[in-house]
Amino acid sequence: MRRKANRRRREPRPLPLPRLPRPRITFDWRVPAWLLGVAAAAWLVFEAALLTLDQPIRAIEIEGSFHRVSALDVEAELAGDIGRGFFSADLRAMQARLETAPWVDNAQVRRRWPDTLTVRVVEQVPAARWGEAGLLNVRGELFIEQARHLPPELPRLAGPDGAEAVVAERYLRLHEQLLGLGLQVVEVEMDARGAWRLALDTGLEVRLGRRDVDARIERFLAAAGGVLAPRMTDISYVDMRYSNGFSVGWASGALARARDQGEGNG
Numbered sequence: 001m002r003r004k005a006n007r008r009r010r011e012p013r014p015l016p017l018p019r020l021p022r023p024r025i026t027f028d029w030r031v032p033a034w035l036l037g038v039a040a041a042a043w044l045v046f047e048a049a050l051l052t053l054d055q056p057i058r059a060i061e062i063e064g065s066f067h068r069v070s071a072l073d074v075e076a077e078l079a080g081d082i083g084r085g086f087f088s089a090d091l092r093a094m095q096a097r098l099e100t101a102p103w104v105d106n107a108q109v110r111r112r113w114p115d116t117l118t119v120r121v122v123e124q125v126p127a128a129r130w131g132e133a134g135l136l137n138v139r140g141e142l143f144i145e146q147a148r149h150l151p152p153e154l155p156r157l158a159g160p161d162g163a164e165a166v167v168a169e170r171y172l173r174l175h176e177q178l179l180g181l182g183l184q185v186v187e188v189e190m191d192a193r194g195a196w197r198l199a200l201d202t203g204l205e206v207r208l209g210r211r212d213v214d215a216r217i218e219r220f221l222a223a224a225g226g227v228l229a230p231r232m233t234d235i236s237y238v239d240m241r242y243s244n245g246f247s248v249g250w251a252s253g254a255l256a257r258a259r260d261q262g263e264g265n266g
Helices: 030-053 071-077 091-098 164-179 213-224 229-234 252-265
Strands: 059-063 104-112 116-123 126-130 134-137 142-144 156-158 185-190 196-200 205-209 235-239 247-250
Touching: 059 071, 071 091, 091 104, 091 116, 126 164, 156 164, 164 185, 164 196, 164 213, 205 213, 229 235
Parallel strands: 059 116, 126 156, 156 185, 205 235
Antiparallel strands: 104 116, 126 134, 134 142, 185 196, 196 205, 235 247
């Protein structure tokens, strides 16, 4: 018998894909060159206009309410800027120079066409004395370390270097708290160890120490509005550095009056 030969089926061959033409990418250098030329021309026109308009500064007008800062000093500080270009003058540098003056809080320099600078100066407002000769502004910042004149009506604050803001914040809280009792704090001091003391307008000194200062202040306020209220002018100091109470030091005049009253009653 004849065996049939095993015939393998041939898979149909895929048809070849047609070859598409490769796209030709061309770059026209004339477009960016044209744009660059336009930009360069615009820049040249701008520079030419700026040079034409950038006329020298010829006048400086100074505004502000002056008590400690002199308008002549401000004018002298900016005298070197006369003649500079109206647009090219560095206004920020001018402001920075003006604000380095001790009594200047902030300064604003503006242009006024065609050749004038307007300068507005705001002076520092002293809110408290600091130490022996310093002055603090309303933000509790030390702006003068050695003042020639210290307003005596200002409260005196003192503390270690860098503690100005902390002491000023403590003073503001005490001022509000004592004002409700008809008392005025005139001195607040924190020593190098962190111990606090304050003085009132009656001459009374309050010793608070380092620990539990807020609680001791509350205890003093309660006593000042209660048992101590009738004798506030007779007290030299109140020492709050006790766990649950306080001690009182009487003024010498109060002791003398007490002795006289005792002898008269005897």
